[in-house]
Amino acid sequence: MDQRTKIVLVPIFRHYWLWQAEAAAAAAVQARNGARVEPPALRDWRQGRNLEEKSxxxxxRASRWVQNRLWTEWRKLETAADGTLRNRGYRMAQAVxxxxDPQETLLKNLPSKPAHIEVIYPTAYKERMVRRQLRHVAASGRRRHATRLVWWTLAMLPQLPLMLTPLPNLTVYYTGYRLYSHFxxxxxxxxxxxxxxxxxxxQLRDLRDQLLMYQERHPGFEFRPREWPAKLIRKEHRYLDMLEKMALMERVRQLQRLREQEEGEQPPQQAAQQHEAHKQEEQQPAPLVTFTPSVELNDVVKPHDRIHTPLGDDAALAVGRLFGIEHMISHVARVRRLAIGSSFPTPKPPGG
Structure with missing residues (x-):
């Protein structure tokens, strides 16, 4: 089943933006009710076709074990009686x-594999700018969390023997949480x-197809050799890598579908429906990321006003009601703390 994620872009103050990610509806309902979202069953490592897949x-499996252990200990802290050591640890964890970092929360809420993502942004911004900023968030996050993952792994190694003791080892659980969070x-x-x-x-491949179609409809017309349309048609090195990446991604998705069919058999009717859907997708594969401008969001957040004043709590509540996002005020407050040094929507001094 394809995972679908919605990212809502909320301007807070000047260049500080909140990227709020919401998972699929079913998982969101379970999370709001306090129930644990059961992950899919994992394959046995012996079923790997090569050394890379086995690793x-x-x-x-190691990540799942750490996640289950952290979830169990978190439930113990959450249900502990007031005044106990576990209850104090739970309050400390809530404060932490x-x-x-809001961007870390965004990346954690995204699927671990490429999946369908819808980015909703105010109409005051251009899609090109939103896409460029989102690409920067992904690239900087990859470098930052890769480095911190190594450091937290080194910090976890000497603490592993403490996990066998019955004591509430808060430092071990915090280190394990940070390790899993960065992962x-x-x-x-x-x-x-x-x-x-x-x-x-x-988009590059679609543009190339349109240029070829234009040449076919106008016999004798050719683009100038040094212009970018002619270079794109010739698949020069600058564009060849991106075109090959598209073909490679389509091939990987086909292999993933074949692997899913091998792992489990489905009823004939459901299998026929999926085969027809995959056939249509192969003819015209849908992009994994779509950008949707929202007039309603633009009217609520008023991006031009965010140059002078930070987003208020009333607007944050309105955004939460508009897109069904809970605890929106706390999400906005975290970005406000980075922007103006305070969680409250106090206006910025004129010279600040």
């Missing part, structure tokens, strides 16, 4: 989570980069 399966953010950054590359490659 990936082992890594997934409230200061988490998930790194996966989200990589998948977002791949999705944006797929979108760029698809």
């Amino acid at each position: 990936q399966l082992l890594g997934q 989570l409230a200061r988490e 998930r953010a790194l996966q989200g950054a990589k998948s977002l980069e791949q999705s944006l590359e797929q979108l760029n490659s698809k």
Whole structure:
């Protein structure tokens, strides 16, 4: 089943933006009800076709084990009685989570593999600028979380023996959480980069097809050899890499579908429907990232006013109601703290 994620762009103050990611509806409902979202079953590492795939399966199992352990301990902290050591640890953890980098939260909420993402942004911004900023978030996040993942892994190694003790080892759990958080953010950054590359490659290929069609409709017409249309038609080195990436991504998606069919058989009717859907997708593959301008969002956040004053709580509540996002005020407050040094929507001094 394809995962679908919605990213809402909310301008907070000047160049500080909030990228709020919301997962699929079913997972969101379970999370709001306090229920754990059960992940899909993992394949046995012995089923890997080569050493690289076996190492990936082992890594997934290790990540799942850490995630389950952290979830169990978090539930113990959450349900602890008031005044106990676990309850104090839970309050400390809540304070730490409230200061988490908003971009890290965004990348953690993205699928670990390239999937369908819809980016909703105010109409005051151009799609080109939104895409460029999102690409910067993905690239900088990949570098930052890859480095921090190494450091937190080194910090976790000497603490592993403490996990066998019955004591509430808060430092171990915090280190494990930060390790898993950076790992998930790194996966989200990589998948977002791949999705944006797929979108760029698809648009480039569509443009090349339009140029070829224009030449066919106008016999005798040719673009100048040194102009970019002629270079794109000839698939020069500058454009060849992107066109080849598009073909490679389509091939990878086909192999993934074949692997899913091999892992589990489906009823004939469902299999026929999926085969027809895959056939249409092969003819015209849909982009993994779509950008949708929103007039309603633009009217609520008023991007031009955000040059002088930060976004208020009333507007944050309105955005939350508009897109069904809970705790929107706390998300906005975290970015406001970065922008003006305060979680409250106090106006910026004239010279600041």
